[in-house]
Amino acid sequence: MSRGARPSWKNGNLTSRAADGVEYGIFLFAYLAAAAFGTAMLHSVGGFAGALLMAIAVAPVLGVKETVPVVATAMMISHASRAWLFRKAVDWGAFRMLMCFGLPFIVLGVLFYVELSERAVALFLGTFLLVTLPLRRYLAGKSIAVPRRAIAVVAVPYGFVSGTSFGAGMILAPFMLGAGIVGETLLATVAVSGVMLNVTKTVAFGLSPLLTAELAAMGVALGLCTIPGHAVGRWIVRRTSIRVHTLVLETFVGIGAAYMLWKGVSG
Template sequence: MLFVQHLPSELSRQSASALEPSTGLLPTLLTASVLAFALAWLSSVGGVGGGALMLIAFTALYGLQVALPTHTLTQLASNGRRAWFNRHAVQWRVITWYALGAVPFALTGGLLLPYVPVEPLKRVLGGFLIVTVFWRRFRPPRAVPADKTFAAVGAGCGLASALFGAAGPVAAPFFLVKGFIGSAYIGTEAAASLIIQLTKIVAYGAGSLLSVHVLQLGLALTPAVVAGAWLGRRTVARMHAQALVLVTEAGAAVAATLLLAGI
């Protein structure tokens, strides 16, 4: 998983040409489309992991300054599609509480980014995820969290997304503890992520990061993301509920390991 580190200084080091299409645009775009398709499928099946890996791939192909807003645009398509496919199972009351925390903290995180020591926080977050996954696996909680608890979950996820670039694994353990599985988990997690992505789009627009090139890339990659989400929905329909839980927990564990490794 790639999480954003020292963003302002890194962006300032990148030249303005990073925002312009390269001469090898078509091969790179084809590679990005294949990766976007595969990782959108992964997100649709497990709910976490695919979006973060997509950010890694886009950064390798386009550089951080282009990758961040492009990733956000494609995640709008991916999460919007997953939320729509599973709209009848989305837990809207939980989403309402989640949004109350997520929106203001995502905006606040964007403002605090230049002043926060990201590296130590990454390892704290990784440790938290590891403990959460193992605790749920070996000491299942007896009490189901109340809906209003997700205001705090949303606040943490909004802040993590603004500071690190992705926050799906943070929310996943809480949705699982709440008892969401199958379409309820996939749809609710997608709707929650969509709220944060929309908030980040506002921030990127205010920061002039949504260049014409970024918008073109986002539009070009959207069909691959939508196709991956569609295939993922069909895969979920054939999977046992327990298998979905295992995939989700594995994704959170991998994300935690990468965080602890400083990736």
């Protein structure tokens, strides 16, 4: 798709008109739906960076800057389905600390993001993707022994990074583990936090010119497509090795980083 293409609804069908006048309809939506399904499947297989993976897949179609608000809308639904599944295991005390101290910085991160040019966004996201590769390996399985109140402190960078990009869960996880939040309780608390995080991002983006009604509708549709993807991912994870999961995901993230940086440098 040429640069400047934007999705829209026409006669009830999702379409996008590129600068050269070519109109995309069902094929555009089929690709985006498949991307949402596939990245949700990879998220369930690898256990991290679901929103990051979706952003990489849809950015070439939606445009780099529009990707973050659309994926935030989609992830509301994705996290909500996971939160419902583990709702009885939520650590509500940790959740309240995350929200009280993190939400203002999510909004601040969104305001910072909205002011960036598309080229700056591409460079920022590409750099962040590259950083996540060694960071994930370094933090994998680590827990930093901390008192529970430390969650309030880490909520600040967690909130700001969440407002500007994706993958902030990698920052949060070691501190949650160190505070004794593990297993299903960790999954449940992160999922519920993800719902509120993405609701906040979607509302903040919705108050800006960046998230239009058409893009919000697309985000909801993509979110619905993630639900069966999680189910298939759970089926796959029982039949393949962790090493294969990690290799596939890191390759995908590396390609995404290269694409974002190329967009940022080439303009």
